[in-house]
Amino acid sequence: MNTVRSAWRSLQAELVKAWRPSTVVTMGLLAALSVLSTVLVLALADDPSGGTPGPRPGAGDGPSGFDVTTDQLAAASGIARGFAGGSTFTGLLIFLVVAIAITLEYGQGTLRTLFLREPRRLGWLAGRLVLTLALVTAALIAALVLSVAAAVAVAGVRGIDTSAWWSADGARALATSYRNALLAATCFSVVGTALGVVLRSTAVTLAVGVAWMFPLEHIIANSWTGATRVFPGLVFDAVGQGGLVDASYGSALAVGGAYAAGAVAVAGLALARRDVTS
Amino acid sequence: MTAAIRRPSGAATAPPGPDDACAGPVTGSSTGPSIGAFGASGRAVDVRGLTKRYGRRIAVDGLDITIPTGVVAGFVGPNGAGKTTTLRMLLGLVRPSGGDGTVLGQPLRAPAAYLPQVGALIESPALYPALSGRRNLTALAVLAGIPRALVGARVTAILDQVGLAGRGDDRFRSYSLGMKQRLAIGAALLTDPDLLVLDEPTNGLDPIGIRQMRELIRSLTARSAPVDGTESAAGSARPRPRGRTVLVSSHLLAEVEQICDWLIVVEGGRLAYQGPTDRLMASHTVDVVLRPELAQDVAALADLLTGLGRPAVRGAQDVVTTLDVAERDSREYARALAEVNRAAASRGITLIEMSPRRDSLEDRYQGLVTAARAGSVPAGTSTVDTSTVQEARR
Numbered sequence: 001m002n003t004v005r006s007a008w009r010s011l012q013a014e015l016v017k018a019w020r021p022s023t024v025v026t027m028g029l030l031a032a033l034s035v036l037s038t039v040l041v042l043a044l045a046d047d048p049s050g051g052t053p054g055p056r057p058g059a060g061d062g063p064s065g066f067d068v069t070t071d072q073l074a075a076a077s078g079i080a081r082g083f084a085g086g087s088t089f090t091g092l093l094i095f096l097v098v099a100i101a102i103t104l105e106y107g108q109g110t111l112r113t114l115f116l117r118e119p120r121r122l123g124w125l126a127g128r129l130v131l132t133l134a135l136v137t138a139a140l141i142a143a144l145v146l147s148v149a150a151a152v153a154v155a156g157v158r159g160i161d162t163s164a165w166w167s168a169d170g171a172r173a174l175a176t177s178y179r180n181a182l183l184a185a186t187c188f189s190v191v192g193t194a195l196g197v198v199l200r201s202t203a204v205t206l207a208v209g210v211a212w213m214f215p216l217e218h219i220i221a222n223s224w225t226g227a228t229r230v231f232p233g234l235v236f237d238a239v240g241q242g243g244l245v246d247a248s249y250g251s252a253l254a255v256g257g258a259y260a261a262g263a264v265a266v267a268g269l270a271l272a273r274r275d276v277t278s
Numbered sequence: 279m280t281a282a283i284r285r286p287s288g289a290a291t292a293p294p295g296p297d298d299a300c301a302g303p304v305t306g307s308s309t310g311p312s313i314g315a316f317g318a319s320g321r322a323v324d325v326r327g328l329t330k331r332y333g334r335r336i337a338v339d340g341l342d343i344t345i346p347t348g349v350v351a352g353f354v355g356p357n358g359a360g361k362t363t364t365l366r367m368l369l370g371l372v373r374p375s376g377g378d379g380t381v382l383g384q385p386l387r388a389p390a391a392y393l394p395q396v397g398a399l400i401e402s403p404a405l406y407p408a409l410s411g412r413r414n415l416t417a418l419a420v421l422a423g424i425p426r427a428l429v430g431a432r433v434t435a436i437l438d439q440v441g442l443a444g445r446g447d448d449r450f451r452s453y454s455l456g457m458k459q460r461l462a463i464g465a466a467l468l469t470d471p472d473l474l475v476l477d478e479p480t481n482g483l484d485p486i487g488i489r490q491m492r493e494l495i496r497s498l499t500a501r502s503a504p505v506d507g508t509e510s511a512a513g514s515a516r517p518r519p520r521g522r523t524v525l526v527s528s529h530l531l532a533e534v535e536q537i538c539d540w541l542i543v544v545e546g547g548r549l550a551y552q553g554p555t556d557r558l559m560a561s562h563t564v565d566v567v568l569r570p571e572l573a574q575d576v577a578a579l580a581d582l583l584t585g586l587g588r589p590a591v592r593g594a595q596d597v598v599t600t601l602d603v604a605e606r607d608s609r610e611y612a613r614a615l616a617e618v619n620r621a622a623a624s625r626g627i628t629l630i631e632m633s634p635r636r637d638s639l640e641d642r643y644q645g646l647v648t649a650a651r652a653g654s655v656p657a658g659t660s661t662v663d664t665s666t667v668q669e670a671r672r
Contacts, residue, residue: 002390005423009420009421009422009423010421012420012421012426013417013418013420013421014417016413016416016417016420017406017409017413017417019413020408020409020413022408108404108406108407109401109402109404110404110405110406112371112400112404113404113405113418113462113465114418114421115370115371116369116370116371116393116396116397116398116400116466117393117418117421117422117468117469118421118422119370119389119390119393120390124421273373275366275371275372275373276366276371276372277366277371277372
């Protein structure tokens, strides 16, 4: 019960800290990345009458990949293609933001100030994670709305028929894409926080996290398709995309959930057991 | 409006949970501490054998610390003596490798039980640079469990108390170092703590800043912070039954001598002295500077003193001798001076100065540290009995 009270106080205190322009800017950046993804997906979509499209580097074949045709975009699921395609970008941004935020608590020495006021460290961590996820949830809703607006605008320019978008299937596609993006973002948030708590240094956390989860995993995946089902960055990406050819949605969700649960456990253990010396 | 700041629910009044930092076997009461709870022993801090090892290195080595309630205690020692590590252990930030005891009557290993009643500034002021002073304090007040309805008024009162009322809405990063220190002390005062721990509060401050900090610390011990958050400190000061206990770590011995009535000296992670500052400064002998009117009488004066069986150290203009009486024993001291004066006059030597040469705390401290390094801590310097505690509290 004490931990729950502690988490509630922590959530409220984190909200006081987050209530500032830079939070809005970060959420806006997340929405902008989503809009950019949408514009790229629709603008670069192949015209089915233009012959067989050549493969694009990094293009996915899954339901939400970048390699789509205008015919596919005209389907009901087309309304969410751009938003879903941007989940990798938004995941990267969320990972960066949470990792920097937690390591700055060490770097600036504010963690000791916080723990002097709230010695129940697990409660503090729980409150912080809940607020982070609440902000991510809100940011993704804004990103979804702006992404749809951008999709409608670009579809008009490219002459893509959007009548199927405004159907129940279109709404379902949007809801599914939002859920997947939120789940992926949750995994990125938790892993970013855990890595920051364990490594305590902004530079090291970013070097290890970004270098591994993004370029290195993709390089390995080029020669070993099983990597998509195992490595955290690729697994979270598969969750965000609603599943990929090499990693089904179900398995990606299970592995991603295991990574997230493990990250929470490691972060909690490290935070509760280790001395605060910074 | 007289609504009092309540202790955070579930913090001070409940036993520590399994996630509590440094949680260990809880041997004390599960009820929250109060002034009465630890006032019976008269000790705000009472720990034995406090030890911290980092691998093979021992940062703090079996430290016994007793701090009576209501005193301003100075915590001094050379760099690397283990002061900050000790403070961090008392504050639950660092897990002790050994030792046990109580802080505010609660077990040392259950910091969640006593930290709500402790305010602390450890090392440099660590607050959020992009947030205003007010927002920094608000976030910490909310985290501490102060009811939201009272937070605004409480923060305003604290800003007023630490002299930042006019700059509360400016960003923390725009503050001078002195202002940052004062805001950090304000953060420590948010919950109206019974124990205030300040680690090097004057570090990096200019002489004016040091003076302001000294006055602030004095004011913190003289009266409580306002409890209703609606009036200035001057307007709503609430006298504390036994006063707030303040533990100040500092390198500035002159500052410690001025504001502290209890002293703890550590060297190499070990205790070199603890007890009333007066006791350390007191001595059973006193050096006296004797200056004759004529410089040519210096040699004769020295011979005279030697003849009287007193030591005499000749200078160019004066002679220093040592009287076997404490200066505070004023009658004996005056009698000894009169005896020397009469003897000098009988030889035709007119003395124009007879002044005691007092050791500063720095001299005494140097002696303690040197003795500690040589492994010969003066007997009785680390033991604190009940009568000593009661004397300090008076």
